[in-house]
Structures are given as structure tokens and as C-alpha cells.
Amino acid sequence: MLINVGSENPIKVKAVKNAFGKYFEEIEVKGIETDSEVKEQPLNLQDILKGAQNRAMKSFSNCNYSVGIESGIMSFPSNSGYMEITMAVIFDGKDFFFGTSPLFEYPEKAVQLLLKGEDDINTAFAKLFGKEKDMGKKKGAVGELTKGKINRTEFTELAVVMALMKIVSKEFYAK
Numbered sequence: 227m228l229i230n231v232g233s234e235n236p237i238k239v240k241a242v243k244n245a246f247g248k249y250f251e252e253i254e255v256k257g258i259e260t261d262s263e264v265k266e267q268p269l270n271l272q273d274i275l276k277g278a279q280n281r282a283m284k285s286f287s288n289c290n291y292s293v294g295i296e297s298g299i300m301s302f303p304s305n306s307g308y309m310e311i312t313m314a315v316i317f318d319g320k321d322f323f324f325g326t327s328p329l330f331e332y333p334e335k336a337v338q339l340l341l342k343g344e345d346d347i348n349t350a351f352a353k354l355f356g357k358e359k360d361m362g363k364k365k366g367a368v369g370e371l372t373k374g375k376i377n378r379t380e381f382t383e384l385a386v387v388m389a390l391m392k393i394v395s396k397e398f399y400a401k
Contacts, residue, residue: 227253228289232260232281237366237378238295244379245386246291249394260284260294267340267347268298274313275324282317292317293389295382299332299340306334310367314385316393325388327381330368 227250231242234257243255261284262277274296281294294315302309312327332340339350351367366378392399 227291229253229255230285230287230289230292231255231257232262232285232292232294233257234259238293238382241295241379241382242293242386244383245390248387249390256289258285258287262294262296264296264298268296269300269341270298271300271311271313274298274300274311275315278313278315279317279322282315282322286317286319290318291393293386295385297382299337302329302331304331306332306337308332308337312382312385314382314389316386316389318393323389323392325385325391327385327388330371332367333371336367 229242229246231239233239239255239257243253246253246255260281263280264273264277268274268277277296278294281296282292283294285294286292294317295312297310297312299308299310301307309329309331311329314325316323333354336347336350336354339353340347351370355370365374366381368381369377
């Protein structure tokens with residue numbers, strides 16, 4: 227089974243490999259750079275979904291499934307006003323299958339930097355944590371905020387597993 231991922235980000239590719247590997251034995255996962263056609267840091271659920279769907283559609287070629295993954299923040303009645311979510315969209319050439327990660331609240335300082343337009347989220351978190359800029363390809367903000375208990379790969383993998391539910395348990399979703 228060949229699965230294309232609409233990104234070359236090693237975190238996303240590994241998350242897809244881990245998730246599909248829970249259900250299928252012989253898989254090959256390939257990262258393909260695609261444009262999400264949304265902001266680098268989507269600021270609402272609609273753009274996060276659109277970005278994931280675009281990545282899934284654009285990477286579907288000579289494969290069984292393609293997967294689009296997009297992370298972003300959405301308005302939420304919390305202290306900072308925003309929660310992070312990762313959306314995974316699996317595409318089989320005909321149908322879409324959707325899944326999300328858990329939500330977690332962004333620190334207020336990071337949200338302020340982001341909304342002022344002064345920084346992208348990687349730069350904002352690098353300033354906040356005093357770390358390297360490219361955290362999104364490593365353990366991610368979730369890794370820092372959970373003190374290493376959950377990393378970005380695991381967080382993203384959950385979204386892909388949730389999208390796989392409708393494929394692996396299709397008997398329960400039949401009309």
C-alpha cells in the first residue's frame with residue numbers, strides 16, 4: 227500500500243507511517259511537498275481544514291491514499307482565546323476521511339506575537355521558549371508545553387488515526 231503525504235516534513239511523514247502501521251502491514255509512505263493554499267499559520271478551523279484537504283488532493287497520485295495534515299489555531303473561550311488543533315484528511319481519490327488531534331491552549335504571549343503579525347508561530351515559540359526556530363520539524367510546541375511527555379509526532383499521529391477510523395471500521399459507517 228502506498229500512502230502519499232502532502233508534506234516533506236519528517237514529523238508528518240513519520241506520524242502517517244506510525245498511524246497506518248497500526249492497521250496495515252505492508253505500507254510505503256512518501257512525502258510530497260505541496261502548497262496548502264492557506265496562511266503558514268491558519269487562524270481558524272475553516273482554513274485548517276482547507277489546508278489539509280488541499281494537501282491531500284494535491285498529493286494524490288499513483289497511490290492508495292494521500293494524507294493532508296494542517297495545524298493551526300482557532301478561536302476558543304480560553305485565557306489566551308486560542309487553541310491549537312491538527313487536522314488530518316485522508317483521500318482515496320473519491321472520498322475524504324477526517325480526523326483531528328486533541329486541542330491545547332496556546333500561551334498568551336505566543337498568541338499576541340502571532341496576531342500582531344510580528345512573528346510566525348515558529349519564531350514566536352522560539353522567543354517564548356528560548357529554543358531553535360524550527361521546532362515544527364522536531365518535538366514542536368506541544369513537546370515543550372507537555373515537558374516532553376507528548377511530542378509533535380504523537381500528537382499528529384492521533385489526528386491520522388482518527389481519520390483512519392472510518393476506513394478501518396467502515397462496517398459501522400455504512401449507510
